[in-house]
Amino acid sequence: MSALARRHHGAQGVGGPLLYLRRTRVVALGEWVEIRVPGESPWRGQVIDAGRDISVIQVLEDTVGLAPAAVEITLTGREATAVVGRELLGRAFNGMGLPIDGLPPPVGDATRSVWGAPLNPVRRARPGDFIETGISAIDGMNTLVRGQKLPVFSGPGLPGLDLAARIVEGARAPRDEAFAVVFVGIGITSRETDAFLERFDRSGARERSVLYINQTRDPTIERLLAPRVALAQAEHLAFDLGMHVLVVIADLTHYCEALREIATAREEIPGRRGYPGYMYSDLASIYERAGVLAGKPGSVTQLPILTMPDDDITHPIPDLTGYITEGQVVLSRDLHRRGVFPPVDVLPSLSRLMQSGIGAGKTAAEHREWSNQLYAVYTRGREARLMAAIVGEAGLAPEDRRALAFADRFELDFVGQGDARRTIGETLEIGWQLLETLPREDLHRLSDTVWAARLAGAASQPAVVRP
Amino acid sequence: MSTARLVRISGALAEAEPLADAALYELVRVGERGLLGEVVRISGDRGTVQIFEETTGLRVGERLAATGNALTVELGPGLLGSVLDGIGRPLQRVADATGDFIAPGTSAPTLDAGRRWAFTPVIASGAPVRGGDVLGTVTERPGFVHRVMVPPRVTGQVAAIAAGEYTVWQPFGRLEDGTGLTLAQSWPVRQPRPVASHLALHQPLVTGQRVFDLLFPVAEGGSVAVPGGFGTGKTVIEQSLAKYAAADIIVYVGCGERGNEMAEVLEEFPRLVDQRTGRSVMDRTVLLVNTSNMPVAAREASVYVGVTIAEYYRDMGYRVALMADSLSRWAEALREIGARLQEMPGEEGYPTYLGNRLGKFYERAGHVRACGAPERDGALTVISAISPPGGDFSEPVTQASLRVVGALWALDPELAHQRQFPAVDWETSYSLYADATAPWFSERAGGDWLQLRRAMLELLQRDRELREIATLVGSEALQDGDRLLLEVARVVRDTVLGQSAYDPNDALSSIEKTWLLATLCRELLAAGQRALDGGTAFDQLDLAVPRRLLADLRRAADSELAAGAAAVRAALAGVAR
Ligand SMILES: Nc1ncnc2c1ncn2[C@@H]1O[C@H](COP(=O)(O)OP(=O)(O)OP(=O)(O)O)[C@@H](O)[C@H]1O
Ligand SMILES: [Mg+2]
Secondary structure, eight states: OOOEEEEEEOSSSTTTTEEEEETTTBBBBTEEEEETTTTSSEEEEEEEEEEEEEEEEESSOTTTOOOOGGOOEEEEEHHHHHHHHGGTTEEEEEESSOSSSSSSOOOOOOETTTTOOOGGGBBBBOOEEOOOOOOOOTTTTTTTTTTTOOOEOOTSSSOOHHHHHHHHHHHOOOOTOEEEEEEEEEEOOOHHHHHHHHHHTTOOGGGEEEEEEEETSSSSGGTTTHHHHHHHHHIIIIITOOEEEEEEEEEEEHHHHHHHHHHHTOOOOOOOOGGGGGGGHHHHHHHTTTTTTTOOOOOOEEEEEEGGGOOTTTTTHHHHHHHHSSSSEEEHHHHHHHOOSSSSEEEEEETTHHHHHOSSTTOTHHHHHHHHHHHHHHHHHHHHHHHHHHHHGGHHHHHHHHHHHHHHHIIIIIOOOOOOOOOOEEEEEEEHHHHHTTTTGOOOOOOOHHHHHHHTTOOOOOOOOOO | OOOEEEEEEEEEEEEESSSOOTTTTTEEEEHHHHHHEEEEEEETTTTEEEEEEEETOOOOTOBBEEEEHHHEEEEETTTTTTTETTTBBHHHHHHHTTBBBOOOOOOOSOOTTTTTTEEEEEEEEEOOTTTTHHHEEEEEEEEEEEEOOOOOEEEEEEEEOEEEEEEOOOOOEETTTOEEEEEEEEETTTTTTOSOOOOOOSSSSOOOIIIIIIIOOOOOOOEEEEETTTTTSSSOOOHHHHHHHSSSSSEEEEEEEEEEHHHHHHHHHGOOOOOTTTBBBGEEEEEEEEEEEHHHHHHHHHHHHHHHHHHHHTTTOOOOOOOEEEHHHHHHHHHHHHHTOOOOGGGGBBBBTHHHHHHHHHOOOOOEEEHHHHOEEEEEEEEEOOOGGGOOTTTTTHHHHHHHSEEEEBBHHHHTTTSSSOOOOOTOOOTHHHHHHHHHHHHHHSOOOHHHHHHHEEEEEHHHHHHHHHHHHHGGGGGGHHHHHHHHHHHHHIIOOOOOOTTTTTTTHHHHHHHHHHHHEEEEHHHHHHHHHHOOOOOGOOOHHHHHHHHHHHHSOOGGHHHHHHHHHHHHHHTTO
8 A cells, every 4th residue: 555644634423433534535445544633642443445435444442532523534545554573572562562561662673464465375384293282181182283273162261261371381492493472362351361461471481472462441443453463473473583473362252242343333234143244254364374384484373262152162253263273172161160170171172283293203103093092982981971860870881881980080180180281291191091991892993003002011202392 | 448446445345437338247457456356236337346356455546447358267288286266376376476475466377378288189170160079189197188179159160270289378270260279268157168968867976985985975967065063074075085086187176264274285185196097186186275364255256266177177078076165155255245235135144146056056067968079978076065154054055055966965063073084964964866876886896785875874773763762771771682783883883984084094995895894894783683692691792803803994905805804704703702
C-alpha cells in the first residue's frame, strides 16, 4: 500500500466498534487508520470494507465517548504492521504491540504486516522433530512435533493454562538450538495472567519470551489483532532468525467472541450459534501460521488454548479449531474432579503428526505398538467401566475386569503425574509396567518381537528434543 | 479497453463501474497487481467480482480489465506430478517468483511453456477429424502415454501434421481452415467436457482398503461421500486411496485443508512406488492445493479446476480418481461469497443453489465412452470428504451429497477415539455398487464375495446387538456362544476392518489378503463353535493364539500369506485346548 496518508474531518457515524466514513476516494482494504479527538489519546482501527461512497472502519479500542462529528481520521496508507526483532525478547506488549512494561517502544529489526502471507505449501517441510513436553499423556500418546499446531481444549475451571505453563516450563534449549516462547493472552483475567507469568519467571523462561497481553478489561476488538501481532514476531524469530518458537495463545474463545461482536455489528447473517460463517477461514489464518520451511532452520509451533463452552466439544469454537489444527489435547472434568493432573482424556485427544515424530532414532522403535496397545486396553477398560456402572464389576467377564482395573491405574499413574516432569524414557517405562500387569493373552496389539525385546530388557534410548 | 474502476472492496469481493459489457463468469484482472477475479454479478453498470487472491491493500479507484474469457485451465502434457493452486498456477513457479510466502498477483501458466515434448502422430494429413479424435501421442512420464486429442467441438480436415519436438503451444500441424493443432488445449472449468455416452458401472475401483473393497465397494465412475467429524480419518482415507487405489490417474484436491498435510503428500508420494506400474505414485498424480489460509474464492474454483483435469485424462481413455478434501470447504466458500453478495440464504446460511451445484459437480463422475476415434472408454470416480459441523450428518452438504452419490462411507468419532481405523461406521455406511461389482471381485478372489460380505455384515450386526445386551446384563451373563461371537467380532474389527495406514504391509491390502483374513475369521468362529458344541466351556477356549496369528497375518507381506494362513489354521485346530 503506497498511497500517502489522507485526512478526513468528521465521520458519518459510529455504532459499536464500527466507524463509518463517507466519500473515501482512495481508501484501501485493510488500511490502518488513526482517529483523533483533541485532548484524547488516539483510537486505532482498520478498514474492513473499502468503498467510494462509504467505508467501514473497525476500531480496535473502546468507542465509548467517540463523537463522530469531532474526530479527525487519518488513513495512513499502510496496513497494520508490527515491529519485530530479537530485542523484543524479554519484553511485554499489549495486543497492538505497544509496550506495557514501562520501557520505550523497541526499534526492532523490521516491521512486518501482521496479516502474514500464507506459507507456500511447496516450501513447507514435513514436521517430524519430537518435542518432549514432559507430560506422559502427550509425549507417549499424542506426541507433539515442531511446526505443529496442537490446541488444548479446556473447560470452564479446568487447568488448561496450567498445562500450557507446565509445557513452557519444561522447555529447555537442547543442542544449543536457539529457541523462544511467544505468549499471547487474549481476554484472560489478571489473576490468570499473573499466575502464568509468575511460573514463567520462576522457570527463568522470561528472557527468551515475548508477551502480548490483552486482559479481560482491555478492549475487545484488540483481541482480533493480538494473535496476529504475536505471530508476526514469531515468524520473524523463526524464519528470519532461525529460532524454534513455541507460541502459546490463551484463550481463543475470547478471540472468537470478539469476532462474533464485529459480525453482529455489521449485521451479517449469523452462522452456528451466532458465530460468523467465515470463522473457519478466520481461525485458519491464525492456526496455519505454524510450520517448518524446507531447507531452513527455525519453526513455529502453536499451543492454543480454548475453553469449550459448557464442555461441549461440538461447539463451533472447538469444532472449527479441531478441523484446522493437527489434533487436540482434551481435558476431562471427570479426571479433574478425581484430582488427576493433568486431566487429559487421551481418547478424544489426538496428535495427527505423532507418526512422523516417533519411532527408532526419535523416541523408541516400539513406540507406536506400545501406544496402540495402551489405547486398546484402556478403551476396553472404559467400556467395561460403563458396563460395571450398571451390572457391577462382578458381572464382567475376566478380561473386561482386568481391563477395567488397568484403566483405573492408567488414569492415576500414567496420565496423573502431578508436578513431576517425565522424560520420554520414564513415560515409556511407566506404560510398560502397566501393560505388564496384564497377562500376555490380553495384549493383542503387541507383536511377539516387541514383547520378546521387552522381556529381554532391550530398552531403546530415545533421542530427546525440547521445544 | 475497459475503463472500469473499483468502487468498493469487501473481503473477497470487489465492485467496479462501469462494467455493463462484461459477461457473467468472465475473468478479469484487478488493480495494479493484476489480481485474477471472476465476474459473479452484473447489475446496471456495476459489476461484482470475486477475487481469487488476497485483497488486502486493494484500493478504491484502481482499474479493472476484463479478459474476454471464462476461467479456464490449460490441459496438456506436464500436468502429471504438478502441484497447482486453486486456479491452476504451479506453486513451485509461484515460489520461484515470491519466495516462501505467497504474494498475490503472480502470473504462472499451468503448463511449462518452454518444455519440449516428442510428439508422434497417429493420423496422417488429409484425415477428417472431430472433437476428441486422437491425433498422436507424447510420453508424458516414463511408461505413460498422453493422447493428444482434437479439442471438443472442433472439426475439420488435417492439412498438415508432423512428428517432432514441440512446446505445448507450438503447432505440430493445422487444419484446412488454418486452426493450429497443439499439444495443449484450454477448457472453461465450470463446464463439463463432453462425452459420447455414459456406460453402466460394473468394475470396482479397487481401493486396497479391506473395509471398502469387502463391505462398501465403489465402482469405477461412481461417487462416494465420506463425511466425518474432525480427526475421524477422512484425509488418511483420501491419501490412502491416492496412494494405493487401482486407478491410472489421481487428481487430489486439497480444498481448504492443512499446509502440513500437503507437505506430507509432497514428501511421501514421490518416494512411493505404484506396485502395478513400478513407477512413483507422484507420476500418476496431479495435486491441487488451496490450504485453509489461502483465498476462499480460489477454494471455490479449485474443485472445478481439479475435475476438469480429471475429465481430460478420462477422455484419453484412462481410469481417473478424483479425491476432494473437503467438499464442505468448497460449500463454505460458496456460502461466504453468497453472503457477501447479500443473497437470500437457504438452510444454515448456504445459498439455495447449493444442492444444485453439488449435484452438478458429482454428475461429472461417470464411466463413459469418450468422444472421437479410436473408440475408448474412460472412468472418473469421485470420492469426496465432507466435514459436517459438530459431526452431525443432518447438515446440508452431507444431505445434498447423499442425494446423488452411490456410496456412503460414514466415519464415527467414537470409533476414531478408540483408534479403530478406518473409523467406518458399518451400520450407517452403504454402497449401491456392491451387487454390480461382486462378480468381478468373486472372480479375482476365487470365491463368493457377496456371500462373504453378507456373513461379515451379519456378524457385525449380531455383535452390535449383543454388546447392547452386555451393557445391561454384564458380559459374564452371556451364553458361551454369544461370548464367542463377541470375541470373534473383536478379531474382525481388529484384523479385517482395522487397517493401519502407517504399517507398510498393512496400508494396502490385496484382494487375496482381504479375502483370506475375512475367511479365516469365519473359520475361527466355526472352530470355536465346534469346540463349544463338543462340550468345552468358553473360558477354556484358546482364542488368543489364533487371534495373535491373525494380527501377524494382517501385517504380513503378500508373499507370506500362504504360510501365515497355514499357521492360523493349525492354531484353529487347537482352539479347544
Ligand atoms: N487408517 C488409519 N490408520 C492409522 N491411523 C489413522 C488411520 N486413519 C486415521 N488415523 C489417525 O487419525 C488421525 C486423523 O485422521 P485425518 O487427519 O484423516 O482426519 P480427518 O477426518 O481428515 O480430520 P479433519 O476433518 O480435521 O481434516 C490421523 O492423524 C491418524 O492419527
Ligand atoms: Mg482431513
